[in-house]
Structure formats: structure tokens, C-alpha cells
Amino acid sequence: MSYLELLKLAAPEAIVVVTALAVLTVGLTSTRAKALCPIVAAIGTAVAIGAVLMLPSHANLFGGMLVISPLNSLFKIICLVLALVTVPLASSEKSLRNPGEYIAVLLLGAVGLMLLVGSEEFLMIFIGLELLGLSLYVMAAFDKSDVRSAEAGLKYFLFGSTASAFTLFGISFVYGMAGTTALAAIGQKLAAGPVQPLLAVGIVMTLIGFAFKIAAAPFHLWAPDAYQGAPIPSAAFIASGSKVASFVVLGKIVLVGFAPARGSADWHAMLAGWSPVLAVLAALSILLGNFVALAQANVRRLLAYSAVAHGGYTLLGIIAGGRDGFSATLFYTSIYAVTLVGAFAVVGVVRRESGGDDLQNFAGLAARSPFLAASMSIFLLSLAGLPPLAGFFGKFYLFSAAFRAGGNHGLLWLVALALFGSFVSLYYYLIVLKVIFVDQRSSSTLQPGQSNAGAARTSDFNVSTSLDLFSRITVTLLAAAVLFLGLMPQTLAARILASLP
């Protein structure tokens, strides 16, 4: 294996790293050049996507450290696209004083995503997890003028590093049992049959780190503060890219690495293994996320709790297992990520124009900006799972896969719970839409603290600044994507299915 060959296979990652450095340099040169940063980043990301497309269809380096397969390539592209749509959000955000640095960190986070997605070996996965984590901690705390941002960063960091420690601990247990860190080899070494206590500890510890990443209850406590306090693009990236990659890796770890220790989450035949663990996480997330979201008055917190619930739904596919279940999970998490970036983009525009992101700031949005209101309703209704949007098909795919799995519809309890959860969720999504479409905006509802700045900015509400133009274009594209994937789910679902062995 020559270095040249390695570089060829790792070209996408290398390109993104080089782009990150380039953006950093451009950002440092002069104040005027700062405007170029997003453009450089966008070009670099686009080139990296091209490089992913040029990769061979199969390759395996260093016992799974860098694996190239159709699935990994597809999700590298999806992660890059998610980073790409986050860039315009970052360029619209005025509170980020050093856009060059911010975007460079974002790109490094994207490299972390690609490493996560592209490896099937525990050490490399852990490195990817840490690279991603560190970037995200910095991104969450980036807005130095806002104490909430610091809080978000600190909380995310403290919870995240603890969770990473657990995962590393768990990995070491698994390594001790199997004598290898490659997932495929672990899957072969672990004996089928009842799960030994030591392995059980290892599995549970390993899963904790991922439960943290996907914000599954009870490891979700960081999410509301991070979603609410972090700068909008950071929150969007945490909610989208980080989640997608985590689900891809989580699926690979449990379905390939821990395949023999599956256990059973069927209600009539519970068996120790990872699937009951995930089932409990899923059930808790669905219940807690949906019920707590009911009480939120801040749209970003609401999205955070709904993200907890959605993490729970998405786990259903992994618990169901098999090609069907995993592809349903991958489909759902992808469309969820697209939807959430869009929702955050809308929140970002509203925040800049009305000075906050509480429910009352959305009052009368339909009258002020019908276009943003329509996009937001597309995103929220897709999250609620209403047709003809992507979330509707996603839920059908996911729940039918879960229903099919197990003997005698053993996962029926989870499917019923998830349906109940999505019934509850419609209420809070509708409350947001009610505020947008039905309520009238009155200046007295604004908080005293923000009224001055808010009123000054709202006076020229309809004059969209050139900065917001990028955000608006992104919102349009994402809303169109959500609608398109709802009408033509085949385009993505068939690709995911085809890429799974």
C-alpha cells in the first residue's frame, strides 16, 4: 500500500481538510476577504463530493480503518451535502465574528463525519467521534457575545466527553473479549448464544456514547440547551450531520460487530442483548421527547425535544435489523437531517428579523413572509409525518420495517408507542403553525429586552439583506427537497437499499 494509493482513497477527506486550511488562511488575510470564506468552503465541499463519486466502489484498508463501499460513499455525500447547506447559514449569521474560523471548524467537523461514516473499525470510529465532537464543542460555544452559547458549548462538552469516556471504556471491554477492533472480525469472534456479563457491560458502555450523540433519552440532557444556545448553524449541524453519521455508525456497530449479541426486544420474548437496550432507549426517547416538547415556548427547545423523539423513532429500524430495517433508519435519518437544517434556517432568519426565537417571535410570520411560513410548515409537517412530505413516507417505511421484524410482530409495542408519540407530536407542531398562520403580531408581546433591537430590525423586515438571501435560497432548496422526497421517495430509498449488501 503506497501513500499515493492511500491518498487516492482518502482524497475526499484530504480535500475537505485542505479546504478547511484554505478557508482559515483566507479568513486571516483581510477583512474584505472574509466574504470569500463561504465560497471557498462551498467549492471545496463540492469538489470533495466529486471526489467521493470518483472513488472505486469497494476497498478496505488496514482491516476496516478506511472502508469504501457504496453505502459509505453515499453517506459521505449526504454528510458533505449537509455541511454544504450549513455554510450559507453560517455566512448569514452576523453574530459569528470570525466566519473563516467558524467555517474551518465546520469543515473539520465534516471530516470527522466522513471518518465516522467511512470506517468499520473501533479505533478509527472513536477518532472520528472525537474529531467531530471537538469541532462541535467549539462550534456550539462560538458566539462569544452570548452567554447562552457558552453554556451550550460547556454542557455539550461536559456531557460529550463523559459519554466518550464511557464509549472508550466499552470498546476496551469488547476488545478484551474479541481480541480485535475491526467490526467484521468482532462479529465473527463473539460467540452466539447467551450474552456474557462482561460483554453486556461492554455493549452497554459502547452504546452510551452513541445514545449521547443521537440525543436518546436519558442521555439527551445536553440537547435542549445546545439547540437553544448554540449559534443557529452549529445547532443545525449538530442536529443533522452529527446525527446522520452517528446512526450510520451505530447501525454498523450493532448489526455487524455485535450481531451475535443481538438479543430480542419482542414483547413476549425479551432476551438480553443490544436490541432490548436500544428498545428501552427508543421507548424512553419517544415518550419523554414528545411529552416535554408539549410544554416548550421556545422553538429551538421544542425542536430539541422533538429531536429526542425522532431519535427514538429512528432507532426502531436498527432494532428491527436486517436490510429492511437499516435502510429505513438511514432513509429516515437522512430526511430528518434535511428537514431540521431547513427548520433551523427559518428559525435563523426569524431570529435575525424579530430578535428572538420564542414562539411569540413567529406570530404573524405568514403575513410578514408567506414564503418562510410556507417553508416552515413544510418542515414541521414533515416532522409530524403528514403527507405528501418526506416524513410521511419515512415513518411508513420505518414502522412497517419494525412491524415486520421479530417473530409474530414482536415489536408491535414499539410501533404502537411510536405512533402514539407521533400523534402527540402533531399538537406541538400545530401550535407553532398556529402561531405562524393564525396569530397576529403585536409589538407588546415582544420581550422588553429585545423590543428595541427587534423593532428596529423588524421595521425593514421585508427588505431581505444580501446576507439573508443565502439563507432564503437554502430554505427554498431544502423545502423543495423535503417535498420532492415525499412525492418521489424512490430516488433516495432505492439508492440506500441498493447500497446495502
Added chain:
Amino acid sequence: MIAWTIYVTFAGAIVLLVLPRVFARWLALVTAIAGFAIGVATFCQHDVDLAHFRTVVRVPWVPALGMNYHLALDGISLTLVLVTGIAAISAVLFSWDVTDRANEFFFWLLLVVGGSYGVFLSADLFLLFLFYELVIVPKYFLIAIFGSTNKEYGAMKLTLYSFFGGALVFLGIIAIYVTGGSLDLNQLAQFQFTPQLQSWAFPILFLGFAVLAGIWPLHTWAPTGHVAAPTAGSMLLAGIVMKLGAYGALRVAMNLFPQGFQMWRTTIAVLAVVGIVYAAAVALRQRDLKFVIGYSSVSHMGFVLLGFATANVFGVSGAVLQMFSHGVIGALLFAVAGRMIYRRTRTRELDALSGMNLSRALPFAAFTFVVASAASMGIPGFSGFAAEITILIGAWKSYPLAVWITGAGMVLVAAFTLRALKRSFFDVDLANTAAAPPEMEPITIPEKLGAGLLMFATLAVGLYPKLLLDRIQPAVEAMRFLK
């Protein structure tokens, strides 16, 4: 050709969003008329086989999961497409005065109509469910933005009930899809589901659909929703949306799970009879005219469920005819209460109306309300009579006791209808007869046209029910649960 009802309606809805406001109502009217005209044209064709659920369009949609864009038509679907068209036209005519956010109003309205066409014509279970859920959100906005009395509460309640029913249906459909291995309704109708599955999946699916049909005790969304909705909204709710639930219960739950249906049909009959009598009794005590009509809707939909429960050709055909009939009569009653009266008097309180001498102030409204009430009470000559008598004949074969109880219920229906009629229009204050009737804006031409269309429909079907029954009955006979 019938598939164009869906396309035309959705296309109209989308064009509405970009067109200036002045054209909104005209475009909505043209769209609604086009949809109805396509339905009528199909109705007049004699070479269409209405006895079987014949495929009209079938295009692969998501081949990986076996989903097709698959539309089909039989007599039951066609009947409901027709009532959808009638209700849509009259709903547009009765919202001729909507000027505030008119584009949005007619957009939501047409989405409800288009989604309903879609449900009635879908032959793919996923597609049917897609259209079914598509209708939920437009209803919410129609009521929450444009409604009256307690509109946000009513809208939310209605939406959550619908979505709750939707979640049950979702579960049932997944069960069908996974065990039956297909989503094609015609293929599934040949599939033998295990009795164990049918015993639990049928009640879930049926109840899920029946929530929208106003089954007792999950009917409470209907009166509050109807009252909160704008006139066109109530007309669509009563005229179409409640039929979606009943149609789904018939086409999906009963047709695919015949054994489950046999196990549960007595329960359904009991719930239906309780619903008929209970809702009629409650209607008797209401002060708000729209609440009276809202409960009467629940009562009338109880007849549909009773017809289903009979499990014979008479009962089920009668139920389908009742869906048509109530769609027309319910829309007419709401049109009078919501538009003709409320718009002019600003009140729907029966006590307040009784002093207004409305029969002299609004003679056309009085005439329309008399016709609608007569039809609602089941006076021979109107569609309500034809439908209910057919259902009761069917019920006599299966549940004679139910017929006796329902007969008592019909007396209550007559009682509350007459009470509402008298209090609202004919409570003439004897001491005050000489006084001139209060000045009111005369009934407008769109209102007359809309009311005329609805009255014509109920009268035509009432006088010659064979017109529809001849098309409904063969389609019902082809259903599996009758064999």
C-alpha cells in the same frame, strides 16, 4: 378520465396561490365545477363497469416497497365522487363573501376536496392513506384561521381526533402491508388474513376510520368542529370529510377483514344505535343552531354505521346512499345556519333568533331550511328517506331490535329538527305580527344557486333513488364480506 378530478383540483389549488386575489373565488368555482363535471360525465357513460373496483390508472411509484400510483373506480367510489363535487361547488358558492386571505382560504378548501377525491379513487392502500392524511391539515387551517366561535379549540380538537384515528389506521395498514405482502386493494381482497390478525387489526382499523365518521363515543370533535368552522368548512366537514372515514371503514377495514368484521359487527351496531339516539337527544337540548346540526350529523352518520353493521346488501347499499344523502343535506343545513342566518343576524342562538321573525325577513332561507329539515327528518321524497328506509330494511334482517330503537331515535330527530325550525324561523311573536320584519341583506345569487343545487340533488335522489342505488348495489355485492 375520472382521475382528472384529482389533478384538476390540485392544479386549481396551486394556481390559486400565484393568482391575484380577485380571481380566487372564480378559479375555485371553475375548479370545483370541473371536478363535478368530470364525475357527472363518468356517471353518464354506460360502458363503465361499476360493479367491480376497476383500475383506472396504475403507475409504479415506489417499486422497492410495492407502492403504486393506482386509482380505480366502482359504483361506491363514483357516488362519493359525485357528492364531493356537489359539496365542493356549493361550498365555494357559499363562501363567495370571503375576501380576507381569499387565496389561502380557497387553497385549503380545494386541498380538502382534492384529497377527498383521492381517497375515494385510490386502489393502493398507501396512496389512500396518503390522501386521507392530506386532508387533515387543510381542515385545521380552514377552521383556525377563518372560523368563528372558539375556533382554535375546535380546530385543534378536530385535527387531533383525525390524527388519532389516522394513527390507528396507520397501524392497521402496516399490519395489512406486512402480512398481506401487498398494498393493492384488489389483490389484498383475495388474501386470506389469519383470524387471529383479523380479530385485533379489524377493530383498530375500523375504529381509526370511524373516528372521522363520528362514531359514538369518539364523535365529540364533530359538533365543536362544525360550529367552529366557517360555513364552507362545516359544509365540507359534514358533506365530505365524515364520508372519508365511513368509506375507509367500508373499503379497507370491512372488505379486507371479513372475519374480523363478523366478530365485531354487533359491537358496531350497538355503537351506531347508541350514536343515533344519543346524538339526537343531545341535539334536542342545544341552544346554538349549528350545534343542533352538528349533532344531527353525528346521528345521521350513525345510520351509515348501522347500515355497515347489517352486513347485507340492503343495509350496506343504504349506508352508501346515506353517505351521499347526508353529504347533501348536511351541507344544506350548514349553509342555511352558517351563511344565510349567521352572516346576517350575527347570532345562532335559537333564543335570539326566535324573536327575529326570520321567515318574513328571509323567505328564501326559510324555504331552504324547511326543505333541508324535511330531508333531514326523512320525509318521503327526499334522499334521506330513501337511504334510511333501505338501511332499516337491511337492519331488520340482522338486528330487529336495533330497528325498534332507531325508530324511537328517528322521532327524536324529527323533534329536534322541528324545534330548531320553529325556533329559528317560525316563532312569530303574536303581539308583534304587524311589525315590519327586520331589515336584512337579501339572499344573494350565489347563495341561491348553491342552495338550489343541493336541494335539487336531495330531491332527485329522493324521488328516484335507483339512479344511484343501481350503481351502488352491484359494487356492494362484489364485496367480500357479503359472501
